[in-house]
């Protein structure tokens with residue numbers, strides 16, 4: 001469905017609304033996944049959906065509903081359901097009226113659409129994946145993974161006159177190469193299918209897997225680590241953006257720290273909707289322009305995720321939530337980071353990271369798919385996987401070096417070298 | 430809707446599919462959320478669509494659309510057949526095995542006494558706000574969130590083998606979380622009407638109003654609790670906590686698709702493999718684990734799975750030995766089973782069915798044993814209630830868990846609250862240390878609503894049932910050691 005059709009649907013929906021305030025949004029998407037395991041295709045899956053959501057308010061009373069039945073009767077029923085919920089809800093002192101165009105600010109020009117990717121060429125994806133599997137099989141390894149291409153449209157209209165639309169495509173491939181005694185993993189994400197080098201990603205996973213065979217033990221303890229970008233993505237950025245209200249109420253690890261140095265001064269974490277290598281969305285779910293700003297600049301906590309309500313209460317900028325996160329990188333290549341390390345551990349990626357004590361940004365998680373000991377500036381042997389218990393703020397205060405960036409999901413993150421990283425226990429493979 | 434499903438299946442057959450099924454689902458989710466004395470959200474979401482799954486020349490294809498007209502369903506069928514053919518042409522599909530199942534023509538409905546969607550929104554909100562008010566009345570509690578979630582999944586499924594199934598599943602849950610803050614930290618405590626396939630009567634039977642103050646007081650007490658000592662302790666785990674340990678260390682480890690490498694790239698694999706059935710010592714001899722998708726309140730109970738297989742009860746672990754896996758029709762062969770045990774589900778009309786955890790139960794002890802007696806029999810231990818931090822490696826060996834609330838046990842008595850408790854173990858060592866389970870009177874189902882698996886990720890629901898149980902000499906300590 002295109003923008004004009006979406007607008008038509010939202011306009012007809014808003015005609016059924018008699019509430020004081022209304023915000024209607026349309027999300028449609030289609031995606032194709034070629035999934036594989038053990039050098040064989042396992043699932044080829046295509047799906048499309050289009051959903052309309054409506055939030056309405058009578059004064060401070062509000063309610064919401066959504067449906068993917070876009071028939072005229074269903075849209076009418078949707079308006080009735082949302083309004084019925086709003087009418088019986090007690091007034092919410094934190095409810096804000098719909099965003100006005102002036103308040104919304106200027107939307108960034110975000111280029112995130114690729115026609116060829118949106119066409120979801122299933123046959124091509126399947127062929128590329130099969131060719132990669134043949135290469136890996138010939139090397140005596142087993143390839144598993146998934147390649148997903150997707151296209152989406154988001155249109156938003158509200159009763160205060162905001163109307164905005166954004167469409168985006170994404171192509172994401174991840175591969176695990178498995179030998180009898182160890183595995184490797186690699187990924188690539190882009191707006192464009194054409195950017196994804198299927199054979200190259202599979203080869204990278206294979207090279208890591210080759211080096212990871214027959215791992216041996218190392219005692220848990222504190223080690224210097226080099227985290228590759230995929231490991232950084234999973235452990236670092238999301239724990240550094242906290243809700244402003246919860247923080248001001250003393251309920252997050254960033255309580256009382258706004259405006260202060262929280263991590264190494266080389267750390268800058270920011271959002272920039274139009275960042276070409278990893279674009280975000282130009283507007284938030286309520287129609288506010290997505291902010292281009294630094295959450296952390298020069299190691300100083302500059303902003304918390306601030307809702308419109310909390311911005312008014314705390315007299316700060318309404319930032320909303322980030323739609324992309326960019327951790328500014330350095331010059332050092334991974335090889336240089338390794339070469340500069342006398343003794344340390346190289347982490348390909350993490351798995352199953354969870355909070356242990358969110359108030360201390362203390363996390364636990366496992367390493368996965370390639371863990372290596374570095375001695376005298378060289379990889380000396382593969383290691384049995386380890387569990388870590390360490391804090392995000394602590395790690396970024398023990399920063400040794402920042403490497404080059406890579407896009408991982410909706411972040412653009414570097415490899416990091418961190419000293420005294422705490423490994424707590426080991427597993428059996 | 431069954432008519433539309435049958436039409437799609439017929440269209441697939443006429444395009445050359447050797448097997449086809451079509452599944453329409455109408456899913457409704459109602460969320461009500463409150464923060465302190467305000468209503469932060471009331472949202473009612475409905476989603477409907479059809480998913481078509483075909484086998485063509487030995488390859489799978491799946492396509493789904495939210496449009497429910499005949500031409501749209503036919504378009505989905507054509508896409509499913511087309512991508513299956515692309516797969517077949519690449520000659521890289523795995524050998525297909527498809528376990529037999531009689532073609533059931535049947536209906537299934539969750540037993541519901543009070544339809545949660547028919548209960549007025551204002552009544553539900555009123556209860557949540559009153560719970561918050563009571564918890565906030567406790568000195569030191571500065572924040573209280575509570576919410577309710579109701580889900581209804583109406584499904585119509587037809588297969589080219591002649592199965593025609595309609596099911597209507599209703600799930601209800603509610604939870605209240607109180608937070609206490611002092612100058613240095615914050616601690617939470619929750620109270621839950623655990624997710625169950627049941628109606629609103631479940632919410633009414635949960636003593637939210639009676640217990641709200643206790644929950645608030647325990648959050649406050651947690652702030653000043655003694656830090657967890659490091660070392661080996663006996664653990665007594667309450668069902669509200671043990672359910673998650675079971676989910677991670679038994680449930681995911683006994684999904685057959687994982688065990689044979691089909692989930693390697695995302696969820697991972699398993700230390701348990703089908704060749705070890707009857708040979709792998711999973712735990713102590715008193716460990717009996719039974720999967721049961723016929724349990725009416727179990728969140729995975731839906732009469733028939735999305736392979737159109739009748740839900741069943743079967744062994745996963747018998748007297749401490751690995752006894753079986755949860756499977757689908759196309760994986761059953763990997764454990765030499767002639768029939769699937771009916772554990773294949775999709776989280777929506779738009780997702781392909783995959784092996785999912787069944788409801789399963791750690792069978793209660795046969796001899797009478799109360800929690801009080803179990804505590805009285807424990808010299809140096811920790812009692813853990815509720816879910817907290819949880820993490821496990823991708824082969825399900827090494828895990829580390831926290832919890833919601835912890836009490837020290839000294840010489841058979843509770844000796845005050847602890848904080849910063851984590852415990853970690855290797856799965857088979859942990860289950861090998863199981864030495865007592867309370868009896869059936871204390872056995873209860875605990876629901877899980879957010880189990881992620883698959884790629885693209887699917888979120889499934891299921892229940893794990895247990896009575897309080899004791900594990901000897903487990904490594905414990907604060908995680909920042």
Ligand SMILES: [Zn+2]
Nearest residue numbers: 676879880881
């Ligand atoms: Zn799970």
